[in-house]
Amino acid sequence: MHKLKFAIAGCGFLGNIVADAWRQGLLADYELVGCFGRNAASTAALADKNACQPCATLDELLALRPDYVVEAASPGLLRDIAQPTLSAGANLIVLSIGAFADADFLSQIETLARTTGRRVHLASGAIGGFDVLRTAALMSAIDAGIRTEKGPASLRGTPIFNEELLTASAPSEVFSGNARDAIGLFPTKVNVSVATALATAGVAATQVSINSVPGFLGDDHRIEVRGEEVHVVVDTYSRTSAIAGWSVVALMRNLAAPIAFG
Numbered sequence: 412m413h414k415l416k417f418a419i420a421g422c423g424f425l426g427n428i429v430a431d432a433w434r435q436g437l438l439a440d441y442e443l444v445g446c447f448g449r450n451a452a453s454t455a456a457l458a459d460k461n462a463c464q465p466c467a468t469l470d471e472l473l474a475l476r477p478d479y480v481v482e483a484a485s486p487g488l489l490r491d492i493a494q495p496t497l498s499a500g501a502n503l504i505v506l507s508i509g510a511f512a513d514a515d516f517l518s519q520i521e522t523l524a525r526t527t528g529r530r531v532h533l534a535s536g537a538i539g540g541f542d543v544l545r546t547a548a549l550m551s552a553i554d555a556g557i558r559t560e561k562g563p564a565s566l567r568g569t570p571i572f573n574e575e576l577l578t579a580s581a582p583s584e585v586f587s588g589n590a591r592d593a594i595g596l597f598p599t600k601v602n603v604s605v606a607t608a609l610a611t612a613g614v615a616a617t618q619v620s621i622n623s624v625p626g627f628l629g630d631d632h633r634i635e636v637r638g639e640e641v642h643v644v645v646d647t648y649s650r651t652s653a654i655a656g657w658s659v660v661a662l663m664r665n666l667a668a669p670i671a672f673g
């Protein structure tokens with residue numbers, strides 16, 4: 412059977428979930444040809460475990476002629492690899508969707524995807540329901556928003572973190588604004604808000620509320636869209652971010668399936 416070749420850019424937590432699922436036989440239509448990262452040890456570890464090629468540069472990865480490159484690294488890496496990947500004839504599967512809050516970058520990649528005949532697939536990540544969200548957005552003007560709850564410790568390292576959040580007895584809203592400002596403040600923590608915005612009202616009009624909840628383990632993302640005839644709520648709780656890696660596996664299965672969703 413002819414297999415589609417895929418490669419992984421970013422050999423951390425989520426990249427390994429995709430590779431593990433492939434090794435366990437859940438991506439039978441694919442061959443994992445290589446992986447790329449800036450961390451030589453984690454790149455070698457993923458490659459060894461999966462008997463694929465470890466690559467120190469994107470050029471080495473693209474020389475393996477993958478049909479799909481799975482980006483599981485960072486918004487910065489997505490910015491670096493999107494153009495060369497499409498130009499080399501590969502399709503992209505993206506987790507660091509926050510990079511597309513930049514309208515110029517999004518439009519440049521959209522144009523390139525059209526001219527190369529390749530596609531950029533936005534993984535559902537830690538949320539979902541893009542089908543019904545996009546449908547609602549077509550039907551009338553909409554109000555769209557996403558309310559995220561996180562444990563205070565997971566906000567460490569962000570500009571809004573302070574030690575008092577750790578000992579607070581009640582939930583508090585630590586950010587309220589639009590999706591563009593949210594990803595600016597939390598570049599690796601709210602890809603979900605940009606994904607929601609791209610599926611609904613856009614990054615300027617999609618409201619984002621981020622809440623610190625004492626004792627909360629994991630993340631809860633509640634998306635709500637109201638139109639003239641529809642009211643959509645998509646609420647996803649996950650204990651860890653593993654769901655985002657698994658969303659890539661589900662997407663890749665759909666891409667290769669004879670009977671597909673969407």
Ligand SMILES: NC(=O)C1=CN([C@@H]2O[C@H](COP(=O)(O)OP(=O)(O)OC[C@H]3O[C@@H](n4cnc5c(N)ncnc54)[C@H](OP(=O)(O)O)[C@@H]3O)[C@@H](O)[C@H]2O)C=CC1
Pocket residue numbers: 420421422423424425426447448449450453483484485486487488506507508534535536537538598599600602603606652655
């Ligand atoms: N869409 C969604 O719903 C979600 C998206 N995400 C996003 O997915 C991405 C991956 O997450 P996760 O696997 O947890 O992250 P990890 O930190 O576990 O892994 C990322 C890997 O990519 C590497 N990397 C990062 N930047 C670069 C770069 N510029 N060049 C080469 N390698 C790079 C890192 O190297 P090093 O070890 O040196 O840092 C690391 O090995 C993140 O951007 C995250 O924000 C996460 C959860 C949900």
Ligand SMILES: O=C([O-])CC(=O)C(=O)O
Pocket residue numbers: 536537599600601602603604630651652655
């Ligand atoms: O894991 C999550 O819940 C969400 C996340 O990190 C992101 O959107 O980047």
